Amino acid sequence: MTPPLLSLENLSVGFTRYAGATRARTVTGVTSLSLDIAPGEILAVIGASGSGKTLLAQAILGILPANATVSGRILFDGTLLDERRLRTLRGSEISYIPQSVNNLDPLMTVGRQVRIGLDPRTAHEQQRALFSRYGLADDVGRRYPFQLSGGMLRRVLFATSVRDTVRLVIADEPTPGLHADAVAEILGHLRELSEGGASVLLITHDIFAAIAVSRRVAVMHAGRLLTVEAASGFTGHGDDLRHPFARALWRALPQNEFSPEGEQWHSS
Ligand SMILES: Nc1ncnc2c1ncn2[C@@H]1O[C@H](COP(=O)(O)OP(=O)(O)OP(=O)(O)O)[C@@H](O)[C@H]1O
Ligand code: NI
Numbered sequence: 001m002t003p004p005l006l007s008l009e010n011l012s013v014g015f016t017r018y019a020g021a022t023r024a025r026t027v028t029g030v031t032s033l034s035l036d037i038a039p040g041e042i043l044a045v046i047g048a049s050g051s052g053k054t055l056l057a058q059a060i061l062g063i064l065p066a067n068a069t070v071s072g073r074i075l076f077d078g079t080l081l082d083e084r085r086l087r088t089l090r091g092s093e094i095s096y097i098p099q100s101v102n103n104l105d106p107l108m109t110v111g112r113q114v115r116i117g118l119d120p121r122t123a124h125e126q127q128r129a130l131f132s133r134y135g136l137a138d139d140v141g142r143r144y145p146f147q148l149s150g151g152m153l154r155r156v157l158f159a160t161s162v163r164d165t166v167r168l169v170i171a172d173e174p175t176p177g178l179h180a181d182a183v184a185e186i187l188g189h190l191r192e193l194s195e196g197g198a199s200v201l202l203i204t205h206d207i208f209a210a211i212a213v214s215r216r217v218a219v220m221h222a223g224r225l226l227t228v229e230a231a232s233g234f235t236g237h238g239d240d241l242r243h244p245f246a247r248a249l250w251r252a253l254p255q256n257e258f259s260p261e262g263e264q265w266h267s268s
Contacts, residue, residue, distance in 0.1 A: 003078055004036035005199045006060070006168055011072035013055045013064060013223075029055040029068065031223045037168070042190060042200040044210030044231070046249075047220030053203045054099055056220070057170045060201075061096050062086040076168070091117050095161045099172035099203075101153040104145045104160070111141025114159045130159040134189065151182040158189055169193050170201045175209055187213045207234060207253065219246050 013030040030052040037043050047053050058064045060074060062083055074081040076089065090096070105113055114130055115123040131138060134155040145153060154174060162169060171190060175183040183206075190200050191213050204210050210217050211231040218228045227243035234241065238250040250256065 002039055004075075005039045005041075005077060006037040006201075007073075007075040008033055008035045008056075008060070009073040009075070010034055011056070011059055011074065012070065013052070013059050014069050015065075015067055016069065026069075028223050030059065032072070033225045035218060035225060035228070037199045037201060039167075039199055040194050040197050041216070042194045042202055042214040044202045044204060044214035044217045045220060046204060046207055046210050046217060049205070050222075051220040052223040053220055054172055055223075057096065057172050057201070057203060060170060061090060061094065063096075091161075092163055092165045093167045095163065095166045095169045097157050097161045097169065097171040097174055099176075101145065101150065101157060104153065104156065106145050109142055109144055110148065110156045110160075114141070114156065116160070117163075127159075130162075134159050135185070151178055151185075154178065154182070154186055158186075162193065166193070166198050168199045168201070170203070172203045173205065174202070175204065175206060183209060207250065208255075210234075217246075219243065219249065221245060 011030060011033045012028065015027045015029060016024050017027050018024050033056065035043075045053050045056065055064065055068070059070055060081070062081075064070060076085070076094070079085070081089075086094070104110065111127055114127050118126050127141060128138065131141065136152065136155055136159065140148065140152065140156075145156070148156065157174075169190070174186050174190070178186065187209060190202060194200050202210065202214060207217075211234045214231050216228050217231050217234065219226050226245050229241050229243065229246050232240070233246070234250050238247045241247045241250060
Protein backbone atom coordinates (compact mmCIF):
# COMPACT_ATOMS: atom_id res chain seq x y z
CA MET A 1 0.00 0.00 0.00
CA THR A 2 1.18 3.51 -0.76
CA PRO A 3 1.81 5.49 2.40
CA PRO A 4 -0.74 8.27 2.96
CA LEU A 5 0.08 11.84 1.97
CA LEU A 6 -1.75 13.19 4.98
CA SER A 7 -2.43 11.47 8.30
CA LEU A 8 -4.51 12.92 11.07
CA GLU A 9 -3.99 11.18 14.39
CA ASN A 10 -6.38 11.89 17.23
CA LEU A 11 -6.86 15.45 16.18
CA SER A 12 -8.89 17.55 18.61
CA VAL A 13 -9.75 21.23 18.51
CA GLY A 14 -11.32 22.93 21.51
CA PHE A 15 -12.26 26.41 22.59
CA THR A 16 -12.09 27.91 26.01
CA ARG A 17 -15.12 29.98 26.78
CA TYR A 18 -15.19 32.26 29.76
CA ALA A 19 -18.37 32.62 31.76
CA GLY A 20 -17.52 35.45 34.08
CA ALA A 21 -14.04 36.23 35.37
CA THR A 22 -13.13 32.89 36.88
CA ARG A 23 -15.12 30.13 35.26
CA ALA A 24 -13.72 28.75 32.04
CA ARG A 25 -15.04 25.78 30.17
CA THR A 26 -13.73 24.03 27.12
CA VAL A 27 -16.04 23.60 24.16
CA THR A 28 -14.98 20.99 21.69
CA GLY A 29 -15.03 21.74 17.99
CA VAL A 30 -13.36 18.54 16.78
CA THR A 31 -12.89 15.41 18.89
CA SER A 32 -10.19 12.71 18.42
CA LEU A 33 -10.34 12.60 14.68
CA SER A 34 -8.11 10.15 12.80
CA LEU A 35 -8.05 10.03 9.03
CA ASP A 36 -5.66 9.29 6.15
CA ILE A 37 -5.62 10.68 2.63
CA ALA A 38 -3.78 8.78 -0.07
CA PRO A 39 -1.70 10.55 -2.73
CA GLY A 40 -3.97 11.60 -5.60
CA GLU A 41 -7.13 10.72 -3.72
CA ILE A 42 -10.19 12.96 -3.54
CA LEU A 43 -11.67 12.48 -0.09
CA ALA A 44 -14.97 14.18 0.66
CA VAL A 45 -15.89 15.39 4.13
CA ILE A 46 -19.59 15.95 4.68
CA GLY A 47 -21.55 17.05 7.72
CA ALA A 48 -24.11 19.58 8.85
CA SER A 49 -23.31 23.19 9.61
CA GLY A 50 -21.26 23.41 12.79
CA SER A 51 -20.04 19.80 12.63
CA GLY A 52 -16.39 20.90 12.56
CA LYS A 53 -15.49 20.67 8.87
CA THR A 54 -13.87 24.09 8.58
CA LEU A 55 -12.04 23.64 11.88
CA LEU A 56 -10.61 20.42 10.49
CA ALA A 57 -9.34 22.30 7.44
CA GLN A 58 -7.95 25.12 9.56
CA ALA A 59 -6.20 22.68 11.90
CA ILE A 60 -4.41 21.03 8.98
CA LEU A 61 -3.40 24.42 7.63
CA GLY A 62 -2.37 25.81 11.02
CA ILE A 63 -4.75 28.74 10.70
CA LEU A 64 -7.16 28.04 13.57
CA PRO A 65 -8.83 30.94 15.37
CA ALA A 66 -6.59 32.40 18.08
CA ASN A 67 -8.79 31.10 20.91
CA ALA A 68 -8.55 27.47 19.73
CA THR A 69 -6.41 24.79 21.32
CA VAL A 70 -5.35 21.83 19.25
CA SER A 71 -4.01 18.40 20.16
CA GLY A 72 -3.09 15.26 18.24
CA ARG A 73 -0.68 14.84 15.36
CA ILE A 74 -0.74 15.72 11.70
CA LEU A 75 1.74 14.05 9.37
CA PHE A 76 2.36 15.23 5.84
CA ASP A 77 4.33 12.86 3.66
CA GLY A 78 5.22 10.86 6.77
CA THR A 79 6.70 13.80 8.67
CA LEU A 80 5.17 15.90 11.41
CA LEU A 81 3.48 18.95 9.99
CA ASP A 82 4.51 21.59 12.47
CA GLU A 83 4.24 25.36 12.29
CA ARG A 84 7.71 25.78 10.80
CA ARG A 85 7.09 23.27 8.04
CA LEU A 86 3.64 24.68 7.36
CA ARG A 87 5.13 28.09 6.72
CA THR A 88 7.05 26.74 3.77
CA LEU A 89 4.36 24.35 2.50
CA ARG A 90 1.27 26.57 2.75
CA GLY A 91 0.58 28.15 -0.60
CA SER A 92 3.04 25.91 -2.42
CA GLU A 93 2.51 22.20 -1.64
CA ILE A 94 -0.61 22.71 0.47
CA SER A 95 -3.37 24.88 -0.95
CA TYR A 96 -6.48 26.17 0.69
CA ILE A 97 -9.55 27.18 -1.23
CA PRO A 98 -11.48 29.01 1.46
CA GLN A 99 -15.19 28.65 2.14
CA SER A 100 -16.06 32.25 1.47
CA VAL A 101 -15.28 34.50 -1.48
CA ASN A 102 -15.03 37.20 1.20
CA ASN A 103 -11.50 35.90 1.67
CA LEU A 104 -10.63 37.88 -1.44
CA ASP A 105 -9.45 41.43 -0.80
CA PRO A 106 -12.25 43.77 -1.93
CA LEU A 107 -9.80 46.61 -2.56
CA MET A 108 -7.33 44.77 -4.79
CA THR A 109 -7.83 43.73 -8.41
CA VAL A 110 -8.20 39.98 -8.74
CA GLY A 111 -5.18 39.85 -11.06
CA ARG A 112 -2.94 41.26 -8.34
CA GLN A 113 -4.41 38.82 -5.85
CA VAL A 114 -3.64 35.90 -8.12
CA ARG A 115 -0.02 37.11 -8.45
CA ILE A 116 0.59 37.18 -4.69
CA GLY A 117 3.33 34.73 -3.81
CA LEU A 118 4.36 34.12 -7.41
CA ASP A 119 7.88 34.81 -8.62
CA PRO A 120 7.65 38.47 -9.73
CA ARG A 121 9.72 37.76 -12.85
CA THR A 122 7.14 35.31 -14.19
CA ALA A 123 4.02 36.35 -12.25
CA HIS A 124 2.14 37.85 -15.19
CA GLU A 125 2.85 34.84 -17.35
CA GLN A 126 1.73 32.49 -14.60
CA GLN A 127 -1.38 34.56 -14.04
CA ARG A 128 -2.29 34.21 -17.70
CA ALA A 129 -1.82 30.44 -17.49
CA LEU A 130 -3.95 30.21 -14.36
CA PHE A 131 -6.64 32.41 -15.89
CA SER A 132 -6.83 30.28 -18.98
CA ARG A 133 -6.87 27.10 -16.90
CA TYR A 134 -9.81 28.39 -14.89
CA GLY A 135 -11.68 29.91 -17.80
CA LEU A 136 -11.16 33.55 -16.88
CA ALA A 137 -10.66 36.13 -19.64
CA ASP A 138 -7.44 38.18 -19.38
CA ASP A 139 -9.25 41.47 -18.74
CA VAL A 140 -10.93 39.99 -15.64
CA GLY A 141 -7.57 40.50 -13.93
CA ARG A 142 -8.14 44.25 -13.87
CA ARG A 143 -11.49 43.96 -12.11
CA TYR A 144 -12.32 44.04 -8.42
CA PRO A 145 -14.16 41.20 -6.65
CA PHE A 146 -17.46 43.12 -6.47
CA GLN A 147 -17.49 43.32 -10.27
CA LEU A 148 -17.57 39.53 -10.68
CA SER A 149 -20.31 36.91 -10.41
CA GLY A 150 -20.28 34.20 -7.74
CA GLY A 151 -19.15 31.57 -10.25
CA MET A 152 -16.28 33.75 -11.45
CA LEU A 153 -15.18 34.52 -7.90
CA ARG A 154 -15.00 30.76 -7.27
CA ARG A 155 -12.68 30.44 -10.25
CA VAL A 156 -10.58 33.31 -8.95
CA LEU A 157 -10.28 31.52 -5.60
CA PHE A 158 -8.87 28.50 -7.44
CA ALA A 159 -6.46 30.71 -9.37
CA THR A 160 -5.25 32.41 -6.17
CA SER A 161 -4.83 29.12 -4.31
CA VAL A 162 -3.57 26.45 -6.62
CA ARG A 163 0.06 26.36 -7.71
CA ASP A 164 1.89 23.86 -9.94
CA THR A 165 3.75 22.59 -6.89
CA VAL A 166 0.55 21.61 -5.08
CA ARG A 167 0.26 18.16 -3.49
CA LEU A 168 -2.70 18.70 -1.19
CA VAL A 169 -5.71 20.86 -1.93
CA ILE A 170 -8.20 21.62 0.81
CA ALA A 171 -11.38 22.97 -0.76
CA ASP A 172 -13.87 24.23 1.81
CA GLU A 173 -17.38 24.25 0.38
CA PRO A 174 -16.30 25.26 -3.13
CA THR A 175 -19.77 24.98 -4.70
CA PRO A 176 -22.24 26.84 -2.47
CA GLY A 177 -25.31 28.18 -4.19
CA LEU A 178 -23.90 27.62 -7.66
CA HIS A 179 -26.06 26.33 -10.46
CA ALA A 180 -25.48 22.81 -11.78
CA ASP A 181 -23.12 23.80 -14.60
CA ALA A 182 -20.88 25.81 -12.31
CA VAL A 183 -20.83 22.98 -9.76
CA ALA A 184 -19.83 20.51 -12.47
CA GLU A 185 -17.09 22.89 -13.60
CA ILE A 186 -15.64 23.26 -10.09
CA LEU A 187 -15.77 19.50 -9.53
CA GLY A 188 -14.02 19.06 -12.87
CA HIS A 189 -11.19 21.29 -11.62
CA LEU A 190 -10.85 19.18 -8.47
CA ARG A 191 -10.77 16.01 -10.56
CA GLU A 192 -8.10 17.56 -12.77
CA LEU A 193 -5.96 18.31 -9.72
CA SER A 194 -6.23 14.74 -8.52
CA GLU A 195 -5.42 13.39 -11.97
CA GLY A 196 -2.33 15.58 -11.79
CA GLY A 197 -1.35 13.66 -8.66
CA ALA A 198 -2.58 16.02 -5.92
CA SER A 199 -4.74 14.85 -3.05
CA VAL A 200 -7.94 16.75 -2.51
CA LEU A 201 -9.89 17.17 0.69
CA LEU A 202 -13.32 18.28 -0.45
CA ILE A 203 -15.46 19.76 2.31
CA THR A 204 -19.09 20.07 1.33
CA HIS A 205 -22.72 19.97 2.41
CA ASP A 206 -23.58 18.51 -0.94
CA ILE A 207 -23.57 14.70 -0.88
CA PHE A 208 -24.16 14.59 -4.62
CA ALA A 209 -21.06 16.72 -5.25
CA ALA A 210 -19.13 14.51 -2.84
CA ILE A 211 -20.05 11.24 -4.52
CA ALA A 212 -19.57 12.67 -8.00
CA VAL A 213 -15.81 13.04 -7.51
CA SER A 214 -14.69 11.04 -4.49
CA ARG A 215 -14.37 7.36 -3.74
CA ARG A 216 -14.52 7.79 0.02
CA VAL A 217 -16.79 10.04 2.02
CA ALA A 218 -16.01 10.98 5.61
CA VAL A 219 -19.11 11.84 7.62
CA MET A 220 -18.80 14.28 10.51
CA HIS A 221 -21.32 14.99 13.20
CA ALA A 222 -20.88 17.28 16.20
CA GLY A 223 -17.11 17.38 15.84
CA ARG A 224 -16.66 13.65 15.46
CA LEU A 225 -15.81 11.60 12.43
CA LEU A 226 -18.60 9.02 12.57
CA THR A 227 -17.71 6.93 9.58
CA VAL A 228 -15.82 6.81 6.30
CA GLU A 229 -18.09 5.36 3.66
CA ALA A 230 -17.51 4.20 0.10
CA ALA A 231 -19.04 6.83 -2.18
CA SER A 232 -20.71 3.98 -4.07
CA GLY A 233 -22.81 3.26 -0.97
CA PHE A 234 -24.79 6.46 -1.50
CA THR A 235 -27.22 4.95 -3.95
CA GLY A 236 -30.71 3.47 -3.85
CA HIS A 237 -31.79 3.06 -0.26
CA GLY A 238 -28.22 3.28 0.99
CA ASP A 239 -28.29 -0.33 2.18
CA ASP A 240 -24.52 -0.66 1.67
CA LEU A 241 -23.73 2.29 3.93
CA ARG A 242 -22.13 0.97 7.09
CA HIS A 243 -23.13 3.60 9.59
CA PRO A 244 -26.80 4.24 10.45
CA PHE A 245 -26.17 7.99 10.52
CA ALA A 246 -24.88 7.90 6.94
CA ARG A 247 -27.96 5.92 5.89
CA ALA A 248 -30.27 8.36 7.68
CA LEU A 249 -28.50 11.32 6.08
CA TRP A 250 -28.85 9.80 2.63
CA ARG A 251 -32.44 8.73 3.04
CA ALA A 252 -33.48 12.10 4.42
CA LEU A 253 -32.47 13.93 1.24
CA PRO A 254 -35.54 15.36 -0.45
CA GLN A 255 -34.16 14.17 -3.79
CA ASN A 256 -34.41 10.60 -2.57
CA GLU A 257 -38.08 10.96 -1.77
CA PHE A 258 -38.06 8.58 1.15
CA SER A 259 -40.53 10.12 3.53
CA PRO A 260 -40.47 8.59 7.03
CA GLU A 261 -43.69 6.71 6.25
CA GLY A 262 -42.29 5.61 2.94
CA GLU A 263 -39.17 4.39 4.72
CA GLN A 264 -41.20 2.13 7.00
CA TRP A 265 -43.05 0.87 4.04
CA HIS A 266 -39.81 0.22 2.12
CA SER A 267 -38.07 -1.54 4.97
CA SER A 268 -40.85 -4.07 5.46
N1 LIG B 1 -13.47 30.95 17.08
C1 LIG B 1 -14.37 30.12 17.63
N2 LIG B 1 -14.70 30.19 18.94
C2 LIG B 1 -15.59 29.35 19.50
N3 LIG B 1 -16.22 28.38 18.82
C3 LIG B 1 -15.95 28.26 17.49
C4 LIG B 1 -15.02 29.11 16.83
N4 LIG B 1 -14.94 28.74 15.52
C5 LIG B 1 -15.80 27.71 15.38
N5 LIG B 1 -16.39 27.41 16.55
C6 LIG B 1 -17.39 26.35 16.78
O1 LIG B 1 -16.92 25.11 16.31
C7 LIG B 1 -17.96 24.36 15.68
C8 LIG B 1 -17.55 23.86 14.32
O2 LIG B 1 -17.40 24.97 13.43
P1 LIG B 1 -16.99 24.79 11.90
O3 LIG B 1 -16.83 26.15 11.34
O4 LIG B 1 -15.83 23.88 11.78
O5 LIG B 1 -18.28 24.09 11.31
P2 LIG B 1 -18.54 23.65 9.77
O6 LIG B 1 -18.81 22.18 9.78
O7 LIG B 1 -17.45 24.13 8.90
O8 LIG B 1 -19.91 24.42 9.47
P3 LIG B 1 -20.42 25.10 8.08
O9 LIG B 1 -20.91 23.97 7.25
O10 LIG B 1 -21.51 26.00 8.53
O11 LIG B 1 -19.27 25.84 7.46
C9 LIG B 1 -19.17 25.27 15.64
O12 LIG B 1 -20.07 24.84 16.62
C10 LIG B 1 -18.63 26.63 15.95
O13 LIG B 1 -19.57 27.37 16.70
NI1 NI C 1 -17.36 25.51 7.37
